[in-house]
Amino acid sequence: MDRSLNLLDLALGFDQEQADASPLSGKLVLIEDCVETSGSFVLHQLMKRVLSPHSSEALIFLAFARPFSHYDRILRKLGCSLSTQKANNRLVFFDMLLMKCSGVEETKENASAVAKLFREIQETVRKLCSVANSNVTVMVDDMSLQEIASTGNSNQDHVLDFLHYCHTLTSESNCSLVILNHEDIYTSMERPAFLLQMVCLADVVIKAEPLASGLANDVHGQLSVLNKGISSNSGRGSSRNKLQNFQFRIKDNGIDYFYPGCRS
Amino acid sequence: MAAPNVRSSSFSRNVAVVSSPQIPGLKCGPNGTTFISTGIRDLDRILGGGYPLGSLVMVMEDPEAPHHMDLLRTFMSQGLVNNQPLLYASASKDPKGFLGTLPNPGSSKEDKPTAPDLDQAESLRIAWQYRKYMENQKNSIDDYSNDFDMRKPLERQFLAGRPIDCVSLLDSSDLSVAQDHCATFLSKFLRNSSNIASIGRIAIQSFCSPLCEYSEKESEMLLFIRLLKSMLMVSNAVAIVTFPPSMLSPSTSKRLQHMADTLLSIKAIPDGDKELEKLLTGYKDINGFLNVHKVARINTQVPVILEAKTFSMSLKKRRFVALECLNQAPVDGSSGTSYGTSGSCSGSSNSGALDF
Numbered sequence: 001m002d003r004s005l006n007l008l009d010l011a012l013g014f015d016q017e018q019a020d021a022s023p024l025s026g027k028l029v030l031i032e033d034c035v036e037t038s039g040s041f042v043l044h045q046l047m048k049r050v051l052s053p054h055s056s057e058a059l060i061f062l063a064f065a066r067p068f069s070h071y072d073r074i075l076r077k078l079g080c081s082l083s084t085q086k087a088n089n090r091l092v093f094f095d096m097l098l099m100k101c102s103g104v105e106e107t108k109e110n111a112s113a114v115a116k117l118f119r120e121i122q123e124t125v126r127k128l129c130s131v132a133n134s135n136v137t138v139m140v141d142d143m144s145l146q147e148i149a150s151t152g153n154s155n156q157d158h159v160l161d162f163l164h165y166c167h168t169l170t171s172e173s174n175c176s177l178v179i180l181n182h183e184d185i186y187t188s189m190e191r192p193a194f195l196l197q198m199v200c201l202a203d204v205v206i207k208a209e210p211l212a213s214g215l216a217n218d219v220h221g222q223l224s225v226l227n228k229g230i231s232s233n234s235g236r237g238s239s240r241n242k243l244q245n246f247q248f249r250i251k252d253n254g255i256d257y258f259y260p261g262c263r264s
Numbered sequence: 265m266a267a268p269n270v271r272s273s274s275f276s277r278n279v280a281v282v283s284s285p286q287i288p289g290l291k292c293g294p295n296g297t298t299f300i301s302t303g304i305r306d307l308d309r310i311l312g313g314g315y316p317l318g319s320l321v322m323v324m325e326d327p328e329a330p331h332h333m334d335l336l337r338t339f340m341s342q343g344l345v346n347n348q349p350l351l352y353a354s355a356s357k358d359p360k361g362f363l364g365t366l367p368n369p370g371s372s373k374e375d376k377p378t379a380p381d382l383d384q385a386e387s388l389r390i391a392w393q394y395r396k397y398m399e400n401q402k403n404s405i406d407d408y409s410n411d412f413d414m415r416k417p418l419e420r421q422f423l424a425g426r427p428i429d430c431v432s433l434l435d436s437s438d439l440s441v442a443q444d445h446c447a448t449f450l451s452k453f454l455r456n457s458s459n460i461a462s463i464g465r466i467a468i469q470s471f472c473s474p475l476c477e478y479s480e481k482e483s484e485m486l487l488f489i490r491l492l493k494s495m496l497m498v499s500n501a502v503a504i505v506t507f508p509p510s511m512l513s514p515s516t517s518k519r520l521q522h523m524a525d526t527l528l529s530i531k532a533i534p535d536g537d538k539e540l541e542k543l544l545t546g547y548k549d550i551n552g553f554l555n556v557h558k559v560a561r562i563n564t565q566v567p568v569i570l571e572a573k574t575f576s577m578s579l580k581k582r583r584f585v586a587l588e589c590l591n592q593a594p595v596d597g598s599s600g601t602s603y604g605t606s607g608s609c610s611g612s613s614n615s616g617a618l619d620f
Contacts, residue, residue, distance in 0.1 A: 073563040250566050252565070
């Protein structure tokens, strides 16, 4: 890669030279954030990386939180046109904002809606794989909203099932799965099954937190990246199960990462 | 007629806040957003212009302080003064009655001679504003926002014949009625072109009030808010929803906070608190605190970092809502740092609820 890698890229293992596959292929990346600090910028960065002109990867994006125009505008500032990528069939954008407006009442409907969504994704993955023979990344921009959308009758299992199904894609088609969720929703629960399951399944957990010392203009928060990294395709078989901490500053055209106290 | 200055197309310059003369009550913001006024000038300034169109504003109530009502009232009045349709829902039997308590626009500047107790800094500031006022006579700022006299009820002319829809949340066992009202209301303001014809305002008071029959069904409330948010995103409208977080399970409250584009909270100020009185200047005038937790960031990933998160709410000349950063009186040592107010439990265990 000709571009310089930032700390997050390094933590995710983008520095390792690999033939064609991205270090995230076949992995589940979980991004956790909280009310004070949004983790969506990590999503944007990964989107940009997947859709970069150097790779031939494709992206399936499930938007629960924001409309296409929002992402389009952000990614354009990062130097990536979503509309073009859409036209090139490298991006498939599922607008899920109004998912489940009707048929909230019946659980069966809900189950089928989630199942239907998964089948659509599966179909798209198959199509993308057959056409471009490339890695496919599936992104969910807000899992907690999907939970709300599909748990009209407090039946949380559907989303968990969906998660498990999507997880099968990572092994089946060597997809990457990137999921954003809000951690603080679950802190008050006694046994947050949903969160624990996700953390358990995830190969990489990226956590965005505010600084303990409060808000600052030049440091927007800190990121901790746990890379469980027991992937077999890393070649060297190096087990890089390590936790890294660094701070970040979000700008319109990119994100600065730096170690605490090392801001240049 | 010239093309309006308001652009929601993808190619627009990152213009600084400029008021658009075509439609009163609109201001262009960065990243193709458009602001409407909150009805409180200070809050407009704090939030960088106002509430952006298409955003959901959530206000966390404090059971001991009614100041969320002030936010609602000024928001609604500002909309009515600018001739914007309004949808108001509350958990009272007669939501229309609330319209009688809306404040009337007044000018805090004209009262200047009658208020002799102004300190020098204050009068300087006003003089400066007044000069600016003279410079652009057909003043566009006043099209955008007004000062509201909290003691004067809104004049009839602003209420009569205006499209106001009032919904009582008490009547129905679930939220479908409110949902239908919101859907039909918002369908009038769909964002389909760069031209903004009219702006809708939705105000929902005490959304999770225990008086409502649906108050047990938290998932239904979440669904409603999610749907409202989704509909707002494609509309030229702003919704402000106040809710009491103490009535909800913590996880539901957090979910609601996550869904908010702009998140504010109200805190009561403990009466006759000696320690706090020593700490803050102007303690006697402060009615309550306003915390700004989240400022809407639409079409951008850069968070808005405010100078301060906590502001004191007071009534200037007992009429106009004013928000100010907390002015910390000089104190010795660390006596102040261990102090904090938290809304639900008034213990001093929680430090850092106030920041200066």
